[in-house]
Amino acid sequence: MAAPVVIKKEKVDDPRPSASADAGEGQTEAEIERRMIELMGEFPKGINDKILETDMPNVDKKIKVAILNRLLSQEKVNIFRAAVTKELFWCLKQQPTSKLKGVDSEEKIVMRIIEEAGNKGIWNRDIRTKSSLNQTTLNKILKALEGKKLIKSVSSVSAAKKKVYMLFNLQPDRSVTGGSWYSDNEFESELVDVLNQQCYRILQQKAEGAKQKPLEGPLIVRNASFLSSKEICQIISDLKIVKFNLTVEDIETILDTLVYDGKIEMSATTDGYSDGQVKTYRTVEKLLSSAGIVRIPCGVCPVIKMCGTVGAVQPKNCVYYDQWLD
Amino acid sequence: MPPFTLGHFSQVCCQLLNHYFGEIVGQVGAYLLRRGHRPLFDIPCATGLSIAEVKKALAVMIQHNLVKFEASERNNNIAEYSIIHHNVYCLLRYPKYLYMIKRIYGTSEEILLEILLNLGQASASNVIFQSANRLKEANDPSALHQSFLKLAQDNFIIRCPKLADNANMQKVPTLVVEEKEKFTVPHLEIGPIAKLLKENATQLGEHSDSEVIWRVNHERFDVELRNVILVNAAARRVDSTAGELYHLILKLWRECSNPDSPTTNALSFNVIKDAVRKNEGSSPVLLEHFEQYLRVLYEDTSSLITKVGDAGGGQFILNYSIVFENLACATLDSIVLERFGSKALRLFRLTRIQKFMEQDQMQNIAMIPAKEAKMFTYKLLEHNFLQIKELKKGTSNFAPVKSFILFHVDLPQVARTALEASYKGLFNAMVRQMHDLTDNKRLLDKHARLETLLESLRGEGLPEDELAYLSDSMTAAEKSLVARIHSMNDHLTLGQTQADDTILILESYLKFSSMT
Numbered sequence: 001m002a003a004p005v006v007i008k009k010e011k012v013d014d015p016r017p018s019a020s021a022d023a024g025e026g027q028t029e030a031e032i033e034r035r036m037i038e039l040m041g042e043f044p045k046g047i048n049d050k051i052l053e054t055d056m057p058n059v060d061k062k063i064k065v066a067i068l069n070r071l072l073s074q075e076k077v078n079i080f081r082a083a084v085t086k087e088l089f090w091c092l093k094q095q096p097t098s099k100l101k102g103v104d105s106e107e108k109i110v111m112r113i114i115e116e117a118g119n120k121g122i123w124n125r126d127i128r129t130k131s132s133l134n135q136t137t138l139n140k141i142l143k144a145l146e147g148k149k150l151i152k153s154v155s156s157v158s159a160a161k162k163k164v165y166m167l168f169n170l171q172p173d174r175s176v177t178g179g180s181w182y183s184d185n186e187f188e189s190e191l192v193d194v195l196n197q198q199c200y201r202i203l204q205q206k207a208e209g210a211k212q213k214p215l216e217g218p219l220i221v222r223n224a225s226f227l228s229s230k231e232i233c234q235i236i237s238d239l240k241i242v243k244f245n246l247t248v249e250d251i252e253t254i255l256d257t258l259v260y261d262g263k264i265e266m267s268a269t270t271d272g273y274s275d276g277q278v279k280t281y282r283t284v285e286k287l288l289s290s291a292g293i294v295r296i297p298c299g300v301c302p303v304i305k306m307c308g309t310v311g312a313v314q315p316k317n318c319v320y321y322d323q324w325l326d
Numbered sequence: 327m328p329p330f331t332l333g334h335f336s337q338v339c340c341q342l343l344n345h346y347f348g349e350i351v352g353q354v355g356a357y358l359l360r361r362g363h364r365p366l367f368d369i370p371c372a373t374g375l376s377i378a379e380v381k382k383a384l385a386v387m388i389q390h391n392l393v394k395f396e397a398s399e400r401n402n403n404i405a406e407y408s409i410i411h412h413n414v415y416c417l418l419r420y421p422k423y424l425y426m427i428k429r430i431y432g433t434s435e436e437i438l439l440e441i442l443l444n445l446g447q448a449s450a451s452n453v454i455f456q457s458a459n460r461l462k463e464a465n466d467p468s469a470l471h472q473s474f475l476k477l478a479q480d481n482f483i484i485r486c487p488k489l490a491d492n493a494n495m496q497k498v499p500t501l502v503v504e505e506k507e508k509f510t511v512p513h514l515e516i517g518p519i520a521k522l523l524k525e526n527a528t529q530l531g532e533h534s535d536s537e538v539i540w541r542v543n544h545e546r547f548d549v550e551l552r553n554v555i556l557v558n559a560a561a562r563r564v565d566s567t568a569g570e571l572y573h574l575i576l577k578l579w580r581e582c583s584n585p586d587s588p589t590t591n592a593l594s595f596n597v598i599k600d601a602v603r604k605n606e607g608s609s610p611v612l613l614e615h616f617e618q619y620l621r622v623l624y625e626d627t628s629s630l631i632t633k634v635g636d637a638g639g640g641q642f643i644l645n646y647s648i649v650f651e652n653l654a655c656a657t658l659d660s661i662v663l664e665r666f667g668s669k670a671l672r673l674f675r676l677t678r679i680q681k682f683m684e685q686d687q688m689q690n691i692a693m694i695p696a697k698e699a700k701m702f703t704y705k706l707l708e709h710n711f712l713q714i715k716e717l718k719k720g721t722s723n724f725a726p727v728k729s730f731i732l733f734h735v736d737l738p739q740v741a742r743t744a745l746e747a748s749y750k751g752l753f754n755a756m757v758r759q760m761h762d763l764t765d766n767k768r769l770l771d772k773h774a775r776l777e778t779l780l781e782s783l784r785g786e787g788l789p790e791d792e793l794a795y796l797s798d799s800m801t802a803a804e805k806s807l808v809a810r811i812h813s814m815n816d817h818l819t820l821g822q823t824q825a826d827d828t829i830l831i832l833e834s835y836l837k838f839s840s841m842t
Contacts, residue, residue, distance in 0.1 A: 218567070218619050260676040287562065287628055291656075292826070293657075293661065293829075298754050299664065299747075299828075307750070315754035316758065316761045318758065
């Protein structure tokens with residue numbers, strides 16, 4: 001299949017002089033083109049060489065290639081290559097061209113760049129470098145497109161002043177909005193703290209409940225102290241702490257913070273009915289209640305580096321010791 | 327004030343020598359701590375002490391196994407003296423040793439050990455004689471002999487090295503340890519000891535085993551102190567019954583393994599089960615759920631027990647290096663938590679678990695607002711709890727170099743920093759204690775004199791009102807001050823033992839991690 005690709009590339013730069021010329025078996029190129037678009041409409045997943053061959057066996061391969069290349073350059077069709085068979089597919093472009101009516105070529109280019117960026121959006125400066133338009137023209141174009149409601153600007157959480165552009169109908173990606181824990185680009189640390197504590201409390205209650213039956217052995221006590229992220233999510237949702245819909249992933253990020261706090265542990269198990277792993281959590285005790293050294297003032301002293309047997313800070317007249325010993 | 331400064335650890339050692347053996351020994355010790363191996367004649371020059379004083383101080387320290395001597399490499403007719411750092415530091419742990427022996431065995435063993443610690447090194451007969459003298463009422467030397475055998479059998483005491491056979495030919499004698507005889511008690515003649523005791527003699531004269539002298543085995547006590555920490559950890563992790571089981575298993579491990587290796591030898595399931603069955607003190611809960619407890623322990627993430635095979639129902643070892651890494655982490659976590667707060671702890675643990683982290687990732691995963699996260703990260707960095715690794719991308723000379731700043735935790739380094747800080751904390755607590763005691767020395771002395779006087783007069787049957795009159799010779803304010811100083815003193819002593827716990831964990835971690 002490599003050969004047609006090569007030919008195609010050569011032909012793109014070479015506009016055919018006889019577009020409406022008779023192409024053999026009584027079909028004009030315009031007819032073939034129409035038929036091809038029809039076929040692509042019939043097969044939304046795309047058409048390959050075989051379909052074309054069965055539908056129009058009489059048409060010369062070169063002409064078919066030329067027509068397809070023209071369609072490609074007019075941006076009416078997309079070309080794909082199948083992953084396994086390496087076959088080429090053509091299908092209609094999703095974007096109805098009618099939407100871009102009244103849009104000039106510069107705007108079209110900008111639109112395409114923004115479209116490529118998907119729901120992650122693209123920064124003003126990156127558009128400029130990609131399109132090689134100058135700043136004023138680009139600003140004008142962006143304003144015009146925004147006015148037509150084709151694109152929108154979204155400010156990113158990672159940098160408050162950085163605006164990214166994306167197609168109007170897209171939902172911004174989590175990396176742009178920051179996910180559930182951001183509202184108006186502000187990180188809601190209080191909400192996270194509240195949920196962190198609440199999750200811990202739920203797990204603690206579960207563990208205490210499990211300890212009520214010591215007669216059944218420590219293994220049962222331990223296994224009864226586990227809760228899966230799904231269950232925790234359900235409990236939190238029932239408590240109605242948050243107004244939006246909490247997903248299991250949201251709760252897992254909160255539970256992760258507890259894991260990093262060293263208060264709980266995660267272990268992955270499988271339950272019978274859903275495929276894949278289920279993350280379960282339980283509270284754990286630290287190996288030490290607290291390090292011995294922090295029970296004397298020196299362990300937490302902010303000026304320990306300055307302390308010595310001479311100078312202003314000395315253990316003899318240390319105010320922290322005075323407070324501690326009183 | 328000496329014209330030089332020592333490291334924090336050496337300062338602690340110096341303080342201990344001063345406290346237990348007086349100023350002269352303290353000065354000689356400080357000099358040796360600073361200079362390492364030194365011949366005798368260097369010491370009086372540097373310290374300004376007379377040669378007789380130095381000789382005496384060295385003799386005292388050798389008697390207590392705090393100083394060792396070796397023939398100089400340059401001239402093997404000259405002996406060089408050096409401090410045994412660990413043994414000096416262990417002076418701090420003597421109260422713990424006594425408490426431990428009392429808990430495991432009982433009072434008579436505690437007395438034996440106390441006498442031995444006081445003497446530094448002594449023959450078995452001598453220790454038994456002196457202990458019997460101390461105990462007075464129950465001065466049955468044969469019972470004490472049994473106790474002494476128990477201590478030797480469990481390796482808490484060890485024979486001192488003997489003079490080598492060719493000792494007469496050398497100016498500086500060499501000492502040899504006989505591996506086989508390390509813990510064997512020679513035959514003792516109890517009869518003469520009992521007879522001397524009846525005569526209320528204060529000195530034991532010639533005796534049969536005067537050549538075989540004993541001292542405390544610090545390594546064994548280290549193991550025991552570590553085991554206490556481990557058992558407590560197991561009890562915290564699961565429950566007290568698990569702690570009980572773990573205690574038993576630790577005992578089995580100790581009996582079958584070399585104390586210095588980073589992992590113990592394997593124990594099979596059946597061996598442990600037998601030991602639990604045979605142990606009289608096993609609680610019924612443990613007997614009933616033995617398998618479950620073992621499973622919970624080896625499945626725990628703290629690696630208190632590691633399963634290494636399935637033969638004999640399962641093979642279990644204790645990997646000291648992993649367990650003490652976990653304990654050191656817990657210690658560092660606790661220090662970070664107390665010093666910088668819970669958010670800083672989250673960042674610290676996150677970085678440690680994820681190995682290398684960028685600032686952005688850290689704040690996103692820890693879910694801490696950017697500003698706070700940065701503040702805590704830089705604070706931790708400032709106090710050496712976090713380290714920076716810079717990765718530079720691209721080697722081209724003209725293109726701008728993109729670099730990533732990654733944060734990570736270099737655990738041994740952080741542990742060493744914390745250990746150094748702990749020594750300093752311990753030293754400060756000691757200095758503070760000495761200061762409080764010397765500042766109020768006169769008052770305390772007066773109080774002590776009064777108390778002994780009252781005690782003896784009460785024994786003589788003086789009426790209460792006269793006693794009350796006498797006790798009024800100290801004002802109420804003075805009495806309350808004395809009480810306050812005593813409570814402060816207790817606080818500081820407790821603080822020192824707690825600091826020592828941290829030091830033991832961090833030292834053990836560094837020791838075992840350097841082995842693997």
